[in-house]
Each structure stands twice: as structure tokens, then as C-alpha cells.
Amino acid sequence: MATAAEVLNTSDSRRVGGSDHGPIPLTLRVRRFNPEVSDDSWWDEWTVECDPLDRLVEVLHQVKWHHDGTLSFRRSCAHGICGSDAMLINGRNQLACKVLAEDVAPKVTVEPIRGLSVLKDLIVDMDPFMEGFKSVLPFLINDAADPEKERHQSPRDRERYDDTTKCILCACCTTSCPVFWGDEEYVGPAAIVNAHRFIFDSRDEGGRERLQILSERTGVFRCRTTFNCTDACPRGIEVTKAIQEVKRAILFERF
Amino acid sequence: MTTTHIYDALVIGGGGAGMRAAIELSDRVDTAVISKLYPTRSHTGAAQGGVCAALGNVEEDSPEWHAFDTVKGGDYLTDQPAAQLMAEEAIEAIYQLERWGLPFNRTPDGKIDQRRFGGHTANHGERPVKRACYAADRTGHMILQTLYQQCVKRDVRFFNEFYCLDLLRTQDGTTAGIVAYELATGELHIFRAASVIFATGGYGRMFRVTSNAHALTGDGPAVAYRRGIPLQDMEMFQFHPTGLARLGVLLSEAARGEGGIVLNRDGERFMERYAPTIKDLAPRDVVSRAIYQEIKEGRGAGPNADWAYLDISHLDPKVIEEKLPDITEFARVYLKVEPTKEPVPIQPTAHYAMGGIPTNTDGEVVTGAGEDVVPGLYAAGECACVSVHGANRLGTNSLLDLVVFGRRAGAAAAKHAGEASVPDVPPRPEEQTLGLLNGFLGRSRGENAASIRQELQDTMFDNAFVVRSDEGLAKQQDILAGLRERYDRVVIGDKGAVYNTDLMETVELGFLLDCADTLVAAARARTESRGAHFREDHPLRDDANWLTHSLAYRQDDGSVRLEAKPVKMGPYVPMERKY
Numbered sequence: 001m002a003t004a005a006e007v008l009n010t011s012d013s014r015r016v017g018g019s020d021h022g023p024i025p026l027t028l029r030v031r032r033f034n035p036e037v038s039d040d041s042w043w044d045e046w047t048v049e050c051d052p053l054d055r056l057v058e059v060l061h062q063v064k065w066h067h068d069g070t071l072s073f074r075r076s077c078a079h080g081i082c083g084s085d086a087m088l089i090n091g092r093n094q095l096a097c098k099v100l101a102e103d104v105a106p107k108v109t110v111e112p113i114r115g116l117s118v119l120k121d122l123i124v125d126m127d128p129f130m131e132g133f134k135s136v137l138p139f140l141i142n143d144a145a146d147p148e149k150e151r152h153q154s155p156r157d158r159e160r161y162d163d164t165t166k167c168i169l170c171a172c173c174t175t176s177c178p179v180f181w182g183d184e185e186y187v188g189p190a191a192i193v194n195a196h197r198f199i200f201d202s203r204d205e206g207g208r209e210r211l212q213i214l215s216e217r218t219g220v221f222r223c224r225t226t227f228n229c230t231d232a233c234p235r236g237i238e239v240t241k242a243i244q245e246v247k248r249a250i251l252f253e254r255f
Numbered sequence: 256m257t258t259t260h261i262y263d264a265l266v267i268g269g270g271g272a273g274m275r276a277a278i279e280l281s282d283r284v285d286t287a288v289i290s291k292l293y294p295t296r297s298h299t300g301a302a303q304g305g306v307c308a309a310l311g312n313v314e315e316d317s318p319e320w321h322a323f324d325t326v327k328g329g330d331y332l333t334d335q336p337a338a339q340l341m342a343e344e345a346i347e348a349i350y351q352l353e354r355w356g357l358p359f360n361r362t363p364d365g366k367i368d369q370r371r372f373g374g375h376t377a378n379h380g381e382r383p384v385k386r387a388c389y390a391a392d393r394t395g396h397m398i399l400q401t402l403y404q405q406c407v408k409r410d411v412r413f414f415n416e417f418y419c420l421d422l423l424r425t426q427d428g429t430t431a432g433i434v435a436y437e438l439a440t441g442e443l444h445i446f447r448a449a450s451v452i453f454a455t456g457g458y459g460r461m462f463r464v465t466s467n468a469h470a471l472t473g474d475g476p477a478v479a480y481r482r483g484i485p486l487q488d489m490e491m492f493q494f495h496p497t498g499l500a501r502l503g504v505l506l507s508e509a510a511r512g513e514g515g516i517v518l519n520r521d522g523e524r525f526m527e528r529y530a531p532t533i534k535d536l537a538p539r540d541v542v543s544r545a546i547y548q549e550i551k552e553g554r555g556a557g558p559n560a561d562w563a564y565l566d567i568s569h570l571d572p573k574v575i576e577e578k579l580p581d582i583t584e585f586a587r588v589y590l591k592v593e594p595t596k597e598p599v600p601i602q603p604t605a606h607y608a609m610g611g612i613p614t615n616t617d618g619e620v621v622t623g624a625g626e627d628v629v630p631g632l633y634a635a636g637e638c639a640c641v642s643v644h645g646a647n648r649l650g651t652n653s654l655l656d657l658v659v660f661g662r663r664a665g666a667a668a669a670k671h672a673g674e675a676s677v678p679d680v681p682p683r684p685e686e687q688t689l690g691l692l693n694g695f696l697g698r699s700r701g702e703n704a705a706s707i708r709q710e711l712q713d714t715m716f717d718n719a720f721v722v723r724s725d726e727g728l729a730k731q732q733d734i735l736a737g738l739r740e741r742y743d744r745v746v747i748g749d750k751g752a753v754y755n756t757d758l759m760e761t762v763e764l765g766f767l768l769d770c771a772d773t774l775v776a777a778a779r780a781r782t783e784s785r786g787a788h789f790r791e792d793h794p795l796r797d798d799a800n801w802l803t804h805s806l807a808y809r810q811d812d813g814s815v816r817l818e819a820k821p822v823k824m825g826p827y828v829p830m831e832r833k834y
Contacts, residue, residue, distance in 0.1 A: 036751045053501075053589065065705030069748020069757040074296075076468040079504045079585060081396065082296040098588055119439065120754040126293060139404035140356030149310075150353040152365030158358060165358050165390070165397065169295050203356065 023049040026059060026101050031111040033118045034070065041118070044068070052102035057085050059101055060110070073122040080234055083170030086113050087122050093172040093232040113175035115184075129171050132187040136195035136213055141206030157202040164197040164242050166235040173229035173239050185218040189229035189239045192220055196242040199255050207255050215250045223247070257443045257685050262287045262412075263672035264450040265433060267419045267475060269294030271395070272636025272657035272664070273454030274402035276618075277411050279665025280450075284672045287412045289419055289435050289446065291470065291759075295403050298456055298468040299657065302395025303582065304509030305372060305387030306352075306654035308345035312366045313385040318342040320377060321386065325652060326827045328374040328538050329609075329645020330786035331802065332488065335825025337616050337641045341652075341659050348658045349388055357401040358390050360578070370578075371512040374538035374649040380834070383536050387651045392507050392581045398654055417444065418759055419474060420688045422451070422482045422632075423680050430631030431678040433478075434688045438759065441752030443685045449675040450668035452633040453479060453612055453620075454661065458770040459492075460763075462605035462720065463712040466498055466505035475638040477766035479612050480773070484629065485622055485806040487640040487820070488610035489770065490778035493648055493787045494721045496542035498604025500562045502589055506582045506601060508650040511535045513578055515567040517542065518598055519554040530834035537834040540647040540787045543603040547721050557600055564598035603721050609648055609787065610774075611640040613806065613820075618664025623806070624820045631671060631678075635664040642804065646786020695761055701746035704761040707738050711764070711771060719775055724792045728779035735772055739813070742768060773807035776815040781805065798829050 025047055033041040046063050057075050064071045074084040078097045085096040088111040090104060099108075116124035142151075167190060174180050174188035195214055199207040214220040220243060229239035249255035264280050266273045269290030280286040288294070309316040321342035326333045353359060353367060360368040369385040377384040390397040406413070414435070421434040423445075432447040458473030459465040476486050496517065497506040511517070516524050516535045529545040530537035537545075546563045549555060556562045567575060567583075572595050575583055586592045586599045612634035613621050620632040636657040643656055718731035742765060749757035783797035784790050804820040 034751065034753065036753055053591075055589075064757070065703065069703065070751065072749075072754045072756050076292055076296050076470045077298060077301050078469060079301070079502075079589070081301045081581075082292075082298070082468065084292070084296045100589075123754050130293070134407050139408040140354075142354075146354050150350050150359075150367050153361055154365050155361045155363065158361050161358070165400070166393070167400075168300070168396070169293075198356070201356065201358070 024052050024105050026050050026105045027107040029109045032121050034120055050101045054101045055097045056099040057096040072120045083168035086170040086172045088113055093176040095234045098234055115175045115181045132191040136191050137206055137210055138194045140204055151203050153202055161197050161200040163237050164193045166237050167193050172232040176228040176232040179222050186222045187218055192243050192246055196246055211250045220246050259445040262448045264668050265446050265448040266452045268454035270297030270456055271299035271398055272661035274406050275658050275661030276452050276665030278405050279662050280669045281409045281411045283669040289414045289417045291418045293415050300396045300399040302654050303392040303507035305389035305394050305651045307386045307651035308349040313369045316384055323379050324375050328649040329647055331829040333645030334642050334823035336823055337643045340616055341643050344659045345655050355401050355405050357397050359388055372650045373508050373536050383533055392509050392579050422478050423684050425678050429678050431680045434685050445684050447677050447680055449677045450631050450672040452664050452668050453638050454636045455638045457608040457637040459605045461715050461767045461771045463716040464503040465605040466503050472763035473766045473770035476611050477769040480769055480809050485808045486773045487613040487806055488804050489773040489807055490781050490788050491609035491646050493607040494543045494603040495539050495606035496546055496603050497565050497601045500600035500602050503604035504585050510567050514570050518564040518566050519549045520556040525549050533834045543721050562600045562602050565601045566598040567594050568596055607648055608637055609644040611638045614639045614641055617667040633664040633668045635661045695747050696750055698746045701744050704745050704764045707741050708764050723778055723790050728775055731775045772815055777805040777807055780817050
């Protein structure tokens with residue numbers, strides 16, 4: 001009789017889903033930077049064998065663990081929920097844990113996301129991004145006395161702001177925005193998404209204040225509607241649409 | 256260079272429990288949160304299905320039924336007064352989250368909607384009950400975001416990407432602060448405080464197949480353990496039945512709550528045989544073992560006959576889109592399977608630590624069978640063991656645990672910090688940490704941490720997973736001893752000071768080894784099967800000898816000493832656990 005281990009000792013190396021393939025080679029080209037080594041960035045390249053369904057973040061781990069321990073990047077959940085591993089992958093902002101090896105093989109180029117200072121390799125300074133988020137009062141504002149139980153909200157009112165509740169603050173949108181690259185004062189798409197999440201929440205009373213903040217020079221009218229943000233969002237949020245809705249709310253005072 | 260900071264209270268960990276505690280603290284005492292991640296990266300955000308409370312919004316329910324389910328679900332290892340308290344405080348905790356803006360799904364009349372979840376029943380097991388409040392399959396994400404929003408509103412002080420590497424205690428055992436490593440600079444920081452709350456999450460990364468984030472390496476439990484604090488019920492680790500095959504990524508129990516079913520190779524809904532009353536909505540330990548049994552009897556699915564399937568293809572596509580959007584996407588992205596049309600390959604995945612740092616219901620850390628309070632030290636969330644989850648946690652009780660006991664730990668820590676002064680720290684408080692780091696940084700030849708980590712994960716999966724035996728656990732103890740020896744000679748490739756994630760991953764591996772030592776020792780000692788802990792050589796529950804918590808202490812030579820601690824009983828008399 002098989003032991004527990006033999007029975008559950010699974011399928012780690014086997015393809016799940018589509019047709020069967022063996023391991024494939026993937027060449028990883030990474031833009032490196034280390035302030036303790038050089039003031040300039042450089043490129044490194046490795047070719048590793050990986051399963052076609054391996055996530056790019058695990059391929060980066062393979063390099064870090066077996067080729068170069070100094071390769072540095074953020075990651076945590078590895079399935080697109082925590083937002084740590086936003087990178088510029090083949091010229092497009094994506095989460096490294098949502099890109100599969102077979103979709104980029106035989107060669108993939110990985111760089112840090114743009115518009116934020118690079119601190120080491122693929123790690124950028126997230127603080128300016130988080131400051132933009134904080135500037136739009138990203139919390140429910142409602143000074144009425146607490147009801148005894150929950151506040152009521154109709155399914156339709158709940159649906160109104162559903163899309164923008166999905167944001168995981170990964171910065172894929174903001175750092176794909178050409179306006180943000182050129183003007184660090186601009187709050188950027190992610191901050192507007194999070195403002196939208198409250199402006200269109202029927203329970204919130206802080207909309208006017210947020211719209212005031214977003215109507216300033218650093219706010220929503222810097223947007224040039226290039227749709228880069230919508231393309232980049234790993235959560236499928238219609239970012240540009242949300243920004244347009246905030247613009248309209250400012251112009252027509254309707255929200 | 257070492258910087259010293261002084262706060263009234265510290266929270267170690269910026270996930271759900273940590274931020275809930277910080278909200279409670281920050282209005283009252285000078286507080287800092289030390290987090291190795293940006294708080295919104297915490298793994299609370301990966302929780303999917305719901306957070307339960309007997310609101311009775313959809314059908315009749317009561318906190319007493321909830322408490323019963325929690326105790327029975329925990330196979331009677333649950334401390335009953337703690338479960339009763341949690342079930343009662345659940346209701347206000349959910350309303351509080353709603354008032355802070357959490358976007359729950361709603362009923363047609365605008366109340367918080369509720370759905371079914373495994374092991375949650377009406378009237379002591381009669382039928383499944385709708386108790387789980389939810390926001391699509393992103394409930395954890397919404398809780399994490401809402402708590403972070405409230406922290407932003409209160410201007411809570413965060414030290415992001417700071418790793419807590421040591422706990423400071425005075426001669427008499429009073430908590431004095433912590434030592435933290437700043438990832439950006441490589442500097443050590445001494446944080447002095449009267450109250451310290453550990454809220455560092457779980458340690459599922461000791462297993463090869465896990466739903467846990469890379470960050471979940473048992474930092475808080477290991478740091479406490481090294482400083483004389485015991486770890487409770489470490490053998491109780493939950494294996495969630497529906498991890499995405501190969502990857503372990505969680506597919507929420509909400510899929511079954513909405514009507515999804517588990518199938519074997521032949522397409523049989525086998526849970527009808529194992530849990531005739533509530534079938535696929537049986538608790539996780541029951542379903543994981545059933546899957547194992549199906550595989551063992553040759554009805555496993557997939558090319559190697561070692562998976563099962565989760566089938567939601569018969570559900571209304573609108574339900575899937577509105578209530579299970581994320582897990583549907585996981586199947587599409589990672590397995591290239593279309594869940595609206597075909598069953599999704601699954602396998603049990605290491606999911607949740609029921610055990611951890613022992614606390615009372617105020618989050619105070621307690622040691623020994625007599626529960627002596629460690630002054631100034633608190634724990635909450637997955638890293639703590641209250642114990643409300645006993646030998647098997649019910650789905651949705653973890654998110655509830657972190658808001659209920661995060662709040663309680665925060666309140667108790669605030670009270671203590673308001674009354675006590677900040678103790679002096681011992682001279683050269685960073686010495687032990689410096690020794691640890693310099694050991695890794697100083698060596699230039701040897702093995703790297705990756706191969707040791709891989710071997711730990713592979714062997715824990717082989718010998719300490721869903722089904723265990725004395726033979727396998729004894730073997731695993733030898734393996735762990737060997738891994739420890741190799742770890743003590745490990746070499747790292749990055750010798751720098753800036754963002755040295757190589758160094759921190761190596762430190763984290765040490766934490767995992769400590770947690771694995773205690774898990775395997777306690778699992779080997781417990782010669783019975785209870786909840787998530789199943790011993791094929793002792794397949795029955797043994798209340799006469801084992802209706803007891805385990806406490807694992809680190810001895811000076813690094814070995815584990817085990818001690819028993821009574822379970823706090825209550826109205827529910829242990830009976831056979833049938834569903």
C-alpha cells in the first residue's frame with residue numbers, strides 16, 4: 001500500500017492543464033543597479049531551464065537562489081494579490097507572479113517600474129507613490145452617528161464603486177503613466193482610483209473635499225487619457241474610465 | 256550603527272491583526288508598527304471567502320450555534336470560553352468593519368449578505384447556515400485595505416520593511432522591546448516599549464505545497480521561542496483541500512459554499528460518502544483526508560492519479576462572475592483551465608497554523624500549564640494560539656479571529672503601556688542579532704540557504720502533511736537535525752547592506768526550522784488523531800489521554816521540551832465528530 005507521502009507526493013514538476021511539454025530554456029535579461037557597486041545600472045543575463053507554467057517570479061527566484069544571491073526584488077504572495085512584484089516586463093508593467101515562462105520564452109527583459117527612484121535592481125522607492133495615495137483621503141468619511149447595526153447600501157449602490165475596490169496598490173498603473181514620469185507632483189492613476197472608490201460610495205460624505213483636492217494642478221486634469229494605466233492594471237480595473245468619471249464629477253458636481 | 260527608538264507600544268506585523276491592534280492603540284498611546292512588508296502586501300489580503308458572524312441577515316442564526324460549530328470544528332481542542340467570546344463579539348466586529356467602509360456584498364434590502372461555509376451549521380449540525388459575510392472572493396483584501404485606510408486616517412506610524420529579529424526581555428522576564436533590521440540600509444534598530452504585540456502571521460512556507468506567501472516564515476513565534484516563550488499546539492496545521500494543483504494557490508471554500516463540489520477521477524461526488532449530511536461543506540480536515548483516501552484507493556485524478564477536482568461549471572455564470580471572480584482567474588492564469596466549463600485540478604495545500612504563541616483572550620502571552628502572564632507581551636492573529644481554532648479552524652474564523660483578538664490585544668496592550676513605564680533594555684541589546692547576521696556575512700565558502708529550504712519543504716511535505724506516522728515523524732526529526740547542522744554553516748551570496756533580501760531569506764529559513772522542530776516534535780508525541788493532525792498509526796481520537804494542548808519549549812541545547820496544558824472546557828461535551 002502506498003504511504004501518505006507517495007500518494008500526495010505530487011505533481012510539482014508536471015504540467016497541469018494543457019498539453020505535456022518538458023522543461024524549456026528561458027533567457028532572463030535584467031537591468032541591475034546596486035548603489036554599493038556602481039552609480040550606473042547595467043544588464044545581466046541568465047539562461048535557466050524552467051517548467052512552461054512557471055511564474056516569472058519563480059524564475060527570478062531560481063536565479064537568485066542558484067546563480068546570483070545579490071539579485072533583489074520584492075515579492076510575497078506570488079499569485080497576484082499582494083502587489084509586491086510589479087516590474088517592467090518586455091516593456092510592459094506587469095506582476096512577475098502573473099507572467100508564465102511559456103508566454104515570454106525564449107527571452108524576457110525585466111526592468112524596474114518607471115518614474116520612481118531605483119534603490120536596488122528591481123526595487124524602487126514606493127514612498128512617493130504611497131504619499132499620492134494618502135493625499136486623496138483614502139478612507140470612509142461619514143460623521144453621522146453610528147447606526148446600531150450596519151449602514152444599509154443597495155446592491156446597485158454597492159456595484160457603483162466595485163471596480164475600484166479591487167486596487168492592490170502595486171503601482172503598475174501609476175508608473176506606466178507618461179504624465180507621472182514627467183511630473184512627480186501628479187498624484188497618478190492609483191490615487192485617483194482610490195479616491196473614486198470613496199467618491200462613488202453612497203455611504204461616504206467626503207466626496208466634495210476629495211474632488212477639491214483632485215481639481216488642483218496636481219490632480220485629475222493632468223491625465224491625458226493614454227489608457228496606459230488601464231492596460232497595465234493586473235486587477236483588470238478600468239482605470240482610465242474611473243479617472244474620467246472623477247473628471248466629470250468635478251465638472252458637473254454630480255457624484 | 257544602531258538607532259534606538261522609544262514608544263509606548265509596538266506592533267510587530269502589519270497585516271489584519273496587527274493593524275486592528277494598531278487602530279486600538281494609536282488613539283491612546285504612542286505606537287509604532289514594525290512590518291517587514293508594506294502593510295497592504297500582507298497575507299490577510301489573500302483570504303477570500305468571508306468573515307463569519309451570526310448576524311442572521313439571511314436566515315436564523317445565533318452566536319451560540321457559531322460557538323458550538325467552532326468547538327466541534329476544532330475537534331474539542333478549542334478553549335470553549337474563547338470560542339464563545341469570539342462568536343459573541345463577532346457581530347459588533349463586523350458592524351465595526353462596515354462602519355469603517357468595508358464594501359460587503361449586500362442583500363436586496365441593503366444589509367450585509369451572508370453565505371454558507373464549511374462546518375458552519377444551524378442548531379448544532381442540523382444543516383448548513385449562511386453565516387459568512389463576504390465581499391466577492393476578496394474578503395481578506397477588503398479587510399486589509401479597510402484597516403490600512405483607518406490607519407492612514409489615524410496617521411499610524413509604520414516602519415515598513417523592518418524585520419523583527421529579536422525580543423528583548425529584562426532579567427525578570429518583563430518585555431522591554433525588540434531588535435529590528437532595516438532592509439533598506441542594513442542597520443539595526445532598538446525599539447524600546449512597554450508593550451509589544453506579535454502579529455506576524457503563519458509559517459506555511461515550511462511545506463512545499465502551500466497557499467502561504469513567501470513572507471510567512473514564522474518570525475514572531477520563532478523569535479519568542481528563542482527567548483523562552485513556549486509555542487502551543489504546533490502540530491495542528493491546517494491543510495486546505497482545494498489548493499490549485501501543483502501550486503497550492505488557494506481556491507476558496509466559498510466555491511463550495513456557492514454550490515461547487517469536489518469530484519474524484521470518475522466524476523463521483525465522493526463527499527456524499529464521507530459527510531452524508533453536509534457533504535462538500537464538511538470542514539477542511541475532513542475533506543482533505545477524504546481526498547487523500549480517494550487517491551489512496553486509486554480514484555485520484557490527473558496523469559499521476561494524485562489530484563481531485565473542484566467543479567463549479569454547473570453554477571450560474573453570473574454567480575461565478577459576481578461571487579468567485581478571483582479564484583476563477585487563478586485557474587485561468589496559472590493552469591489555463593476554464594472553470595465555467597471544466598473541473599479544476601486541486602490538491603490539499605498547507606494553509607493555516609492553528610498553533611502559535613499561547614495567549615489568553617486579552618491577547619496576553621501566557622506560559623506554562625498555569626498560564627503565567629508575560630508582562631508586556633501580546634500576540635494576535637495567526638501567530639497566536641488563543642485557542643479558538645483548536646485542532647482544526649473553520650473557514651472564515653481566521654479573519655474573525657484577527658479582528659476580534661487584534662482589537663482585544665490592542666486594548667490590553669494600550670492599558671498596560673498607559674500604566675507601566677518603558678523598561679530599561681539589557682546592555683548591548685543588539686549583540687545576539689549582530690552575532691547571527693555576522694555569522695552569515697562572515698563566511699565565504701559553503702552551502703547556500705536555497706537547497707536547505709527546498710529540502711525542508713520537500714521533507715515536511717513527505718513526512719508531516721495530511722497523513723502522519725511515528726515512522727515518518729521520527730525520520731523527519733533526523734532530517735531536521737541534519738538541516739540545522741547545515742544551516743549553521745550556511746553562506747550567503749550578497750554581502751551588502753542595501754536591500755539584502757538574500758540575508759533576510761536566510762534568517763527566515765532559521766525561523767522556519769525552529770517552527771518545524773516544534774511542529775514535528777509535538778506531532779510525534781501526540782499519539783492520536785484529532786482535527787488536522789491525523790496519525791495513520793493512531794487513527795482515533797483519544798480523549799482520555801490527549802484532550803490537552805501541547806506546549807513546546809526550546810531547551811538550551813536547541814532541543815524541544817513538551818508540556819501538556821489543559822483545554823478549557825465549557826458546555827460542549829466531546830462527542831464523535833460526524834458531518
